[in-house]
Amino acid sequence: MAREYKTISEIAGPLVFVQQTEPVAYGELVTIRLSDGSTKRGQVLDSSKDLVAVQVFEGTSGINRDASVKFLGETLKLGVSKDMLGRILSGAGDPIDGGPEIVPEARLDIIGAAINPYARDNPSEFIQTGISTIDGMNTLVRGQKLPIFSGSGLPHNEIALQVARQAKVRGSGEEFAVVFAAMGITNEEAQFFMRDFERTGALQRAVLFLNLADDPAIERLITPRLALTAAEYLAYEHDYHVLVILTDLTNYCEALRQIGAAREEVPGRRGYPGYMYTDLAMLYERAGKIKGRKGSITQFPILTMPGDDITHPIPDLSGYITEGQIVVSRELHRKGVYPPVNVLPSLSRLMNAGIGVKKDHHGNLRTLTREDHKAVSDQAYAGYAEGRDLRGLVAIVGKEALSERDRKFLEFADMFEDKVVRQGRDEDRSIEQTLDLLWDLLGHLPEEALTRLDRKYIEKYHPKYKAKAAHAPAAVAATR
């Protein structure tokens, strides 16, 4: 039986304090009825015999001492169903597309329990996104959490959409279901996503949770949890491979900071709560694969780095949790390169598991991408890094002062940005195309500088030998 109290003693920021209640559970769901009859929802953050602190999702404006507080006796749950696919919901999980109510098949706690590490399955299936800087250099695999670190005004949404459109596990024929959670993005941005989902028919296999810029800030704390709960249900009960796009985590963290400040907690770095790492981990760690279950959750969160600063707590703590990051660069964007991914600070930690040719448990060879993938990508990294460094030097001493070798590297960096990084918004490159493209460019570097490439790969894929091999008998090609 729900209990109702009119004993609000204090209201501070997004928090309401209630006195003299029955024992209230930590994390319990609350509704607050205002004097005008409207209601707001909240959750218990601290519960003692004397005082209960409630965080109100829709904000506390309009609440006064007359409001009555009802404790619902359970923690926050989401009614989930396969019919959620194709639907648009609010940031609090209510339908806003004019469609019918969702009849739940189950009601799940939105906090989400941690996957037992022993139950996890190693993510190792290559997802081809068709974007060279991702596939070739920072490969995404099923079950990974790989965020985009971007800045305001940069085309991260375009990249996320291109990934959502093009992502596939080759040879599987399975399509991803998309769970999309917006936190505090503008209506215009949300429209941009929705139009694209509609245009490509992706909406039918998508669930959208929208908390927009003018929606309550504290609600943002539950939106991604609702989305991930829906994703888990689709993945683990209905065998979907789910791609979760969360945007913008920066707004989520601001809401977290607001709660911390209202509770007068000792802040951590730059005013964000000391537990932000753990809090973010509770979201990001919900990506993964579980042994014996068919579905999977791959996360592609987006965050905008305040001041383009990668050491800011939001990207920093994220980077410490996620399995790499795709860094979008303002400099490349200014140069007119799309997608402006700077591969140097980008990383995919699960790349090694998902690329190349691997032996499985039975000793059989499994082709994931191509045997030379790792080596080519390492070589391209080294080359691009060296070339970029030289740009600084050229600015001081001029191109003429460079050695022959250095000049080659400088050109390599330019070509890399122009040919590998740059691609069309609808250009869907196969991994072979990407790798061949990289070889073409590496062919311009002095051969003795290709220290990361095995002889056997050079002989097989290097343009110089490949061309020869095509014309001459194989034996001749092998004896350099």
Add this chain to the structure above:
Amino acid sequence: MAMQVTRERTSGKGTIYRISGPVVTAQGINSRMYDVVFVGKEQLMGEVIEIQGDKTIVQVYEDTSGVRPGEPVVETGRPLVVELGPGLLTSIYDGIQRPLVVLKDKMGDFITRGVQAPGLDHAKKWDFKPTVKKGDAVQPGTILGEVQETPTIVHRVMVPPDAKPSKVRDIKAGKFTIDEVIGTLDDGTELRMMHKWPVRVPRPNEEKLRPEIPLITGQRILDGLFPVAKGGTAAIPGPFGSGKTVTQQTLAKWSDAEIVVYIGCGERGNEMTEVLTEFPELKDPKTGGPLMNRTVLIANTSNMPVAAREASVYTGITIAEYYRDMGYDVSLMADSTSRWAEAMREISSRLEEMPGEEGYPAYLAAKLAEFYERAGRVKTLSGKFGSVTVIGAVSPPGGDFNEPVTQNTLRIVKVFWALDAKLAQRRHFPSINWLNSYSLYQDSLNDWFAKNVGQEFLDLRAWAMDALQQEAELQDIVQLVGSDSLPAEQQVTLEVTRMLREIFLQQNAFHPIDTFAPLERQLKILRAIKRYEVLSKEALARGVPVRTIGSVKSKSELGKARFEQDFDKAYEVVMSGMEQEFKVMEAA
């Protein structure tokens, strides 16, 4: 059965007054500090961390959502302990030694709560062979007998360190569970293969010894330039993605410790799964058996309860000390100590303690020091020699080492492997910065290296460090004028240091051969690069242009030799090739 182990000596009962996340305030109990209590209807396990008047404050190791004031709190009258006995190896535990395998059986794929699970299998029978006999005098720590715990590791059953000196009244050989009595002492003490030990109390030893034997890691930059001693302490600080975990995993795989305790403290679930799938398949270079046979894993990932994360490092180090006491060399990896420190910070802030620097509790430095102090090479109570080497990852916010956890750690540890984001971005791995890193063990290990590898190794190390220092200075000039304007001699130096960086310092942890380089191979690579320098300088003196010298093929061949199964053969080919190349070089 589970109940019997974890719920003994139940005493007083009280009620919950307040719940604030992992911190629960109880009323009406009188537990001691650090005693274990069970809170709420679901009997969630927790530990007393503060006592204020009639209120007892408890950190709870499980999620507290749904718990209400007024629910019961049950005392146990004992501190947080781990079960020590055969069956630890190959296990994977959460932060409070609950086997994740058992949790999966009881809870399914997700970790829920309210489930007790003892650390060891109490039903399994082990074959015990006594090494003492009736009438033998025994001390705390005396080895009573042996159990083949895994195909590669013999478990030595000891008199618990808190027992009294006595004599063996009787002792039996045969198959026993860890709860069965295998013998008794004259004073009536019953002997079993398992005993419990409170995690926050260091296990005693006879004496601490000077660390003078290196932990051989097979990592060129570590063994070659910044070695850690067996029983020593090392920190690897670095920003995200710079290689802390890969380095720790590589050390767990290849270093010449006999037992590995790997603590995933507040890090990623997938990384633990990776270890779990990889280690049973990898062969330990010494015994040829699967690495898992000598490994204990502790996985309290970032999304698992923070209080259990706080406890995980203590659980880990206590297990490490236990194997040390058997006379083993143990290495303990803690990834990451920063997450442990943050767990302390979170609990402390819930207690509304006066915060120190950046919100960390004022006792942060003391806790770090106490933890690293549990490392060491010791003479054990039974007169054997054993060691615990502690290698801690540190995750400084924003990659800035000027923060409390890094700074306080550096004040304690003797080896500093500084990871560098710039190197990582260039895919220079391991991205350990050779100019900032140091090892304070170098001098005390020199004798060992001179005796076991040769003085040449030490000389080459000094030469390499010197060259790399010079390079740093030369690079400053190159940045202003370009490398072509340097004198020929210095251009050669840059070529040599490029080789040192690319061939010696860089090492691919994922390459089946390169991932582990025995000392002999490390020596040869250094020798080859040094030879290149000598030959280059001779050639310069003959008037050979730098460009010709720089285009020597054997350079890249040397790099590739690292990946050859038969390195020695490839090395011979490279070396004779190099001599030949220089011989035919002509003056301009």
